[in-house]
Amino acid sequence: ICDFLCIKNTRGLRSQLKDSVPVTGLGTQIGAYGVQDTLRSGFSSVKNELLPSHALELSEKNFQLNQDKMNFSTLRNIQGLHAPLKLQMEYRAARQIQRLPFLQSSHLALDTLKGNDESISFEDILNDPAQSEMMGEPHIMVEYKLGLM
Amino acid sequence: MALPNVLETPPSGFNFENVFRNVALEGLLEGGRTKAPKPMKTGTTIAGVVCKDGVVLGADTRATSSEVVADKMCAKIHYIAPNIYCCGAGTAADTEKTTDLLSSNLTIFSMDSGRNPRVVMAANILQDMLFRYRGQIGAHLILGGVDCTGSHLYTVGPYGDIDKVTYLAMGSGDLAALGILEDRFKPNMELEEAKELVRDAIHSGIMSDLGSGNNIDICVITKQGVDYLRPYQESEFKDKRQMRYKYHPGTTPILTEKIVPLQMEVVQETVQRMDTA
Numbered sequence: 001i002c003d004f005l006c007i008k009n010t011r012g013l014r015s016q017l018k019d020s021v022p023v024t025g026l027g028t029q030i031g032a033y034g035v036q037d038t039l040r041s042g043f044s045s046v047k048n049e050l051l052p053s054h055a056l057e058l059s060e061k062n063f064q065l066n067q068d069k070m071n072f073s074t075l076r077n078i079q080g081l082h083a084p085l086k087l088q089m090e091y092r093a094a095r096q097i098q099r100l101p102f103l104q105s106s107h108l109a110l111d112t113l114k115g116n117d118e119s120i121s122f123e124d125i126l127n128d129p130a131q132s133e134m135m136g137e138p139h140i141m142v143e144y145k146l147g148l149m
Numbered sequence: 150m151a152l153p154n155v156l157e158t159p160p161s162g163f164n165f166e167n168v169f170r171n172v173a174l175e176g177l178l179e180g181g182r183t184k185a186p187k188p189m190k191t192g193t194t195i196a197g198v199v200c201k202d203g204v205v206l207g208a209d210t211r212a213t214s215s216e217v218v219a220d221k222m223c224a225k226i227h228y229i230a231p232n233i234y235c236c237g238a239g240t241a242a243d244t245e246k247t248t249d250l251l252s253s254n255l256t257i258f259s260m261d262s263g264r265n266p267r268v269v270m271a272a273n274i275l276q277d278m279l280f281r282y283r284g285q286i287g288a289h290l291i292l293g294g295v296d297c298t299g300s301h302l303y304t305v306g307p308y309g310d311i312d313k314v315t316y317l318a319m320g321s322g323d324l325a326a327l328g329i330l331e332d333r334f335k336p337n338m339e340l341e342e343a344k345e346l347v348r349d350a351i352h353s354g355i356m357s358d359l360g361s362g363n364n365i366d367i368c369v370i371t372k373q374g375v376d377y378l379r380p381y382q383e384s385e386f387k388d389k390r391q392m393r394y395k396y397h398p399g400t401t402p403i404l405t406e407k408i409v410p411l412q413m414e415v416v417q418e419t420v421q422r423m424d425t426a
Contacts, residue, residue: 056285057165063281101157118261120253121278123162136155144156 087113101141104130188240189214192360193225194322195236196330196350197291197302199315200343203371204293204300207347208236209322209355210380211362218362224379226368230255230266233294234368234375238320239307240287247288251275268294268301272311280309289319295370322354322361329353344369348382355384 038044072084094113098105111117192213197206212220220241227235227248235251237244254274255266272292279286284307292303304312304319316334318326329350338346348365355361364380 054165054168056163056282057168059283060163060165118257120250120257121162122250123160125250127159127161127164129158129161132159134155134159135151136158137151137153140153141156 100138101145102136102138188242189219192358193238193320194318194326194351194354194358194361195225195238195291195320196318196323196326196347196354197236197293197316198330198334198338198343198347199293199300199302200338200340202300202340203295203369204302205340205343205347206234206236206291206293206368206370207351207381208366209351209361210364210366211360212241213360221363222380224366226366226377226379228252229271229292230259230294231375232265232296232370233268233271233292234370234377235271235293236291236319238289238291243286243288244290247275247278247286248290250278265296267296267298268292268303269298272303272305272313275305276309276311278309279305279307284308291317291319293370295372300370318350318354320354320361322351322358325357326350326354340369340371344381352382 072088075083075087090113091110094107094109097109098107189212192211193209195206195208197204206226208225210221210223210225211218212223223241225236225238225244227237227245229235229248229252233255235248237248251271251274255271258270259266271294275290275292279288287307288305289307290305292301292305294301302314302317304314304317315336316330318324318330327350330346333346333349344367347367351361351365355363355365363384365382366377366379367381368378369376
């Protein structure tokens with residue numbers, strides 16, 4: 001399998017992103033039936049959504065997604081559909097090798113595939129999930145992950 | 150304590166949770182007399198020159214926190230690789246962390262591939278990293294080094310813009326330093342001449358700019374190795390203490406003395422036998 005995608009920050013063609021939908025909604029959590037989850041995140045108000053968030057918040061949330069999209073798109077144009085398909089299949093398989101959501105998993109296979117083991121960026125230094133001060137309720141986290149919430 | 154409202158582990162990297170709070174605090178503090186703390190900037194003069202055998206980088210050593218000198222002997226020339234050094238101006242913490250990350254990335258690369266990193270790689274990595282954060286990381290850097298393709302000098306701005314030149318100055322004192330460099334720079338200078346030129350450029354930056362001062366550091370990078378001269382020249386305005394300000398015992402006269410013994414009574418006594426078998 002080619003290691004084209006091991007380049008971390010490719011300056012791909014931004015035109016490849018034309019069909020990408022940005023991740024919307026910074027604050028509200030969508031509960032059952034598509035309505036805001038009042039029990040967990042409080043009453044919804046338009047003011048909360050309009051308050052200024054950081055200039056980088058949205059772009060950082062989408063950064064990895066956008067990079068992947070650009071890379072796959074370029075790869076498809078160069079090598080044909082089989083290349084991104086095979087890679088995405090490998091990513092999907094590697095993503096499943098992890099513990100339950102409230103435990104720390106190393107994501108070793110996924111990191112090696114994506115090339116994260118050969119570079120250091122702010123994701124590795126700041127906000128290490130292994131040192132997170134908040135712990136989630138195990139049952140609730142598993143239910144959320146399975147989509148039973 | 151397990152919280153029921155945490156549905157998935159928070160992603161690593163920058164955390165923007167406190168943005169609302171900071172904006173609200175700024176609004177509150179505007180009216181009052183207190184101000185939010187300012188980050189420590191380097192308010193610098195840094196300069197670099199490409200000479201015949203290599204690259205000469207120079208920097209002053211003052212770090213300011215708005216109007217106060219925060220560090221009189223700040224190291225502004227950071228190590229990136231054995232053959233690449235980087236001068237940083239702007240927010241002190243940003244330059245430190247960015248150059249640290251760059252150095253780690255280049256070390257991983259050289260361990261992986263078994264080759265010495267090139268200056269253009271360092272410049273590209275910096276460019277990608279800084280552009281990703283759209284200038285929020287305030288790091289104005291001068292990258293210089295000698296690799297297998299020759300000696301190179303790059304400047305990287307906080308938004309990720311790059312320029313490859315033969316002489317360069319950055320920081321708040323850059324205009325003063327550039328004046329000296331524009332006047333006396335010649336291509337393919339000798340090493341000693343280049344060192345003098347950089348020293349003079351930094352000196353003029355120190356004299357004409359409030360944000361630069363104290364000593365001058367010089368870093369000479371050649372194919373044979375690196376010569377990091379810190380300090381190359383010390384400032385002539387160092388503080389000289391006139392007397393010794395230590396007070397010998399007996400300086401303060403004792404007027405009265407009162408001794409109160411502390412009464413301690415035995416409350417409980419337990420004997421524990423040790424098994425010495």
